[in-house]
Amino acid sequence: MKQAPAAPVTLAERLEHGFLDVEELLALSKRGRTAFYDDVKHGFVTLEKHGRFTRIRGPAAQAYLEILPNIPLRPKSKAA
Helix, strand or coil, X not given: CCCCCCCCCCHHHHHHHCEEEHHHHHHHHCCCHHHHHHHHHCCCCCCEEECCEEXXXXXXXXXXXXXXXXXXXXXXXXXX
């Protein structure tokens, strides 16, 4: 007897108690990759490695999205 396929996990459920990948968080934050990794460097969000994949815990991603409007964009340095 075959089992019915499991219902897909929604983004809201993963934000509550799952994981997001970097691409998903970039899409939600509408922030560029360089600015995002600058935020990682400054401790605004924490990344976790799961084998070769980089993931962000859902609650940490949600907290990052909530504080995002308060994080200033850093000006680009001008190359001479």
